[in-house]
Amino acid sequence: MAEDYEKQGLIQEAFITHHKFLTLFVEKLRKGPEYNTILSRRQKSKIKKCINKVFEKAETLKIKILERYGREYEEYLADKKKSQEVEKNKAFLEDIRSILKHSTELTNQSSPQTAVVCDSQGAFTEMVCTTSKSGPPCADTKEEKSPIQNTKGLLPVVLPKDLCQNFLRSAWENTKRKRETCGVLCGKLVNDKYIISHIIIPMQNGGPDYCQAENEEEILFLEEELGLITLGWIHTHPTQPAFLSSVDVHTHFCYQQMLPESIAVVCSPKYKQTGIFNLTPCGLEEVSLCPRRGFHSHRHDSVLFCDCSHVIIQKSSVTITDLR
Known part of the structure; x- marks a missing residue:
């Protein structure tokens, strides 16, 4: 198709060039000695009328x-853009499948002493995983299985199984550049269950190990408009495993203080x-007694965060609103 349009472009260029040469030829013709001496006035008038008609049609x-x-x-540019988007989506899915090819079968609910990962389509699956007590893993930090939070009194939180896939798609440009991306998990309370239905991605800036939301009042306005409440947050770790850093635990403390059921989802492709x-x-x-900010260490004899056991993975849709 590209060759056809290139040919049409050459045809157009050739026509315009021919038109220019024709104009130049007529102008030179009128200045020729034979044109003024041999032809009569009537012949010149007749030729002029013919030339004018030719130029009008041209x-x-x-x-x-x-x-x-x-x-x-x-139309060609629109088709080309569409093809590029299709190829980009194919490349994205291939990258996700390649990264997550060792995932296990889908489950409907995460079970004790497990972390949740994504399958080759980006949907949640269940897999045994270990996380550190606090902060990023390092050579001299002993890792152990996270305990499961006692969920007595906590209402279930329902996550769409394609939440990971859709969020990773929105975050992919940042992930390729090794930048974190964050979003707010929103939803409603329905029949004694918190149903997560939306991810709002705010204006933000980030790097390989941090992400800072901006203009957060826009999230509140949008939640009020849609009748939603905040149920937690989600962010990527493009270069590190899935865990909560010291900054993350302080961030999530604010969410969990507002709503005990609030969850923190960390995606590590x-x-x-x-x-x-x-x-x-x-x-x-x-964390409530810790005045420090930024990356710092906590007590090594305490487990600050754990895998959630009040989360249910169900086949439902999620809407992403990107404010960036």
């Missing part, structure tokens, strides 16, 4: 060719993990 034809070429070229966490009672107490 101008009409040129306008039609330009309109048609412009219209077809716009590189390590084939998506953890769903909340703070332990010990974590809530320690």
Whole structure:
């Protein structure tokens, strides 16, 4: 198809060039000695009328060719853009399948002592996973299985199984650049269950190990408009496993103080993990007494966060509103 449009472009260029040469030829013709001496006035008048008709038809034809070429070229660019988007989506899915090819079968609900990862389509599956007590893993930090938060008194939180896939798609440009992306999980309370139905991605800036939301009042306005409440947050770890850093536990403390059922979802495509966490009672107490900000260490004898056991994965849809 590209060759056809290139040919049409050459035809248009050839026509315009021919038109220019024809105009130049007529102008030179009128200045020729034989034109003024041999031809009579009547013959000159007749030739002039013929030339004018030719030029009128040529101008009409040129306008039609330009309109048609412009219209077809716009269609060609639209088709090309559509093809590029299709190829981009194919490349994205191939990357996700390659990254997450070792995932297990889908489950409807995460079970004790498990973390949640994504399958080859980006949907949640269940897989045994270990997480550190607090902060990023390092050579001298012993990892152990996270305890499961005592969910007595907590209402279930329902997550769409394609939440991971859709969020990773929105975050993919940042992920390729090794930048974190964050979003707010929103939904409603229905029949004693918190149903997550929306992810709002705010204006933000980030790097390989941080992400800072901006203009957060826009999230509140949108939630009020849609009748939603905040049920937690989600962010990517493009270069690290799925865990809560010291900054993350402080961030999630604010969510969990507002709503005990609030969850923190961390997507780590590189390590084939998506953890769903909340703070332990010990974590809530320690973070509430910690005045420090930024990356810092906490007590190594305490487990600050753990895998959630009040989360249910169901086949439902999620709407992403990207405010960036």
